[in-house]
Amino acid sequence: MDYLQRWKNTLERKTVDRLPRFYLGTAEFTDTLKTYMGLELDEILHDQFDIDYRFQNDGCEGKSWEPVYIGPELETHEDGTFDNMWGSRQRKVFHKDGKGSYIETVEYALINATTVQEIDGHCWPQADWFDYESIIPAIKAYPEYPFIVGYLSLGWFAWEVRGMEKCMEDVCLNPKIAEAIVQHISDFGFDYYSRILEAVKDHIGKNVVAIHLADDWGMQEGLLMGPDIFDKFFAHHYRRFTDLAHSRGLKVEFHSCGAARPLYSRFVDVGVDIMNPVQTSAKGMAPAQIKAEYGDDLAFSGAIDVQQVLPNASCNEVKEEVKRTLDALGKNGGFYPGPAHNIQLGTPPENVIAMYEAMDEYFEIQ
Numbered sequence: 262m263d264y265l266q267r268w269k270n271t272l273e274r275k276t277v278d279r280l281p282r283f284y285l286g287t288a289e290f291t292d293t294l295k296t297y298m299g300l301e302l303d304e305i306l307h308d309q310f311d312i313d314y315r316f317q318n319d320g321c322e323g324k325s326w327e328p329v330y331i332g333p334e335l336e337t338h339e340d341g342t343f344d345n346m347w348g349s350r351q352r353k354v355f356h357k358d359g360k361g362s363y364i365e366t367v368e369y370a371l372i373n374a375t376t377v378q379e380i381d382g383h384c385w386p387q388a389d390w391f392d393y394e395s396i397i398p399a400i401k402a403y404p405e406y407p408f409i410v411g412y413l414s415l416g417w418f419a420w421e422v423r424g425m426e427k428c429m430e431d432v433c434l435n436p437k438i439a440e441a442i443v444q445h446i447s448d449f450g451f452d453y454y455s456r457i458l459e460a461v462k463d464h465i466g467k468n469v470v471a472i473h474l475a476d477d478w479g480m481q482e483g484l485l486m487g488p489d490i491f492d493k494f495f496a497h498h499y500r501r502f503t504d505l506a507h508s509r510g511l512k513v514e515f516h517s518c519g520a521a522r523p524l525y526s527r528f529v530d531v532g533v534d535i536m537n538p539v540q541t542s543a544k545g546m547a548p549a550q551i552k553a554e555y556g557d558d559l560a561f562s563g564a565i566d567v568q569q570v571l572p573n574a575s576c577n578e579v580k581e582e583v584k585r586t587l588d589a590l591g592k593n594g595g596f597y598p599g600p601a602h603n604i605q606l607g608t609p610p611e612n613v614i615a616m617y618e619a620m621d622e623y624f625e626i627q
Contacts, residue, residue: 281313283599325473332390388452393460479519503532538563548589583619
């Protein structure tokens with residue numbers, strides 16, 4: 262069974278030789294893994310781990326394929342900060358004694374806006390700022406692999422342009438501003454996805470299988486914002502994208518970290534097909550319960566804990582956790598096992614190796 266058929270059969274709850282697996286790691290951890298194993302990344306992922314996806318970036322921080330940005334040049338400033346396409350300013354923030362880094366926004370383009378007119382007058386990204394043909398060569402090169410295309414986040418991108426604190430205020434105190442910001446992002450995203458799906462139309466029904474959406478609705482102990490906010494400001498926009506994908510024969514994978522289970526019924530309602538990452542370390546995210554409650558309506562992706570298990574457990578404990586998770590979420594298909602987020606610098610490489618060894622051992626036993 263090739264990787265593509267395995268992906269499709271898993272979603273349709275049909276027979277597979279094993280469940281499709283994926284890898285997610287920061288660039289810094291991935292370099293550590295390469296050094297530890299003494300191999301190039303392609304050899305690790307496809308000869309050693311037998312990963313079921315091809316990746317766009319060596320850092321492997323996401324398994325969806327995004328078109329290359331070709332829009333206006335983004336300015337880099339003398340203090341080392343740089344602009345993003347939303348008009349905000351960012352910088353690289355270091356951790357792990359400077360060995361790891363993440364990009365964080367430090368100045369928000371619309372943080373001082375007080376009227377909808379100011380929101381409307383902002384220079385919003387345009388769909389023609391991307392080269393949609395840039396993802397086609399890989400799709401053609403690997404017809405036996407599934408491809409998830411595009412990336413859009415309504416809430417995250419709203420924070421990028423407005424700031425999280427102001428966005429939280431807006432939904433309570435300035436709803437018209439909140440609605441305007443999300444509408445502009447949604448309009449950009451709809452054009453963006455329409456252009457992507459036009460570019461890949463000859464591969465839909467073959468190895469282009471889904472689009473990717475993301476918004477982190479969960480924190481460690483509960484929701485970031487309540488179901489009423491989801492319903493009022495976001496649900497109809499999510500439905501806009503799931504309807505577009507489904508009308509072209511594609512599925513929708515949605516990334517939402519944390520204790521997001523209270524919203525799973527709403528994700529079903531707006532047309533999501535696959536929930537990622539099932540963060541089992543968050544409150545209420547017991548995989549067996551989630552499978553029992555939502556397994557008929559949703560497939561699941563991820564679920565191997567990157568907060569405690571992979572960084573801190575022994576190799577045997579990692580294997581036991583992987584097998585428990587496969588038992589809980591993998592019965593009767595509908596599960597794509599992998600790390601519940603990017604594997605972070607400081608995680609023992611041998612534990613990651615053990616994670617994939619456990620998947621092999623599990624399916625040898627079955």
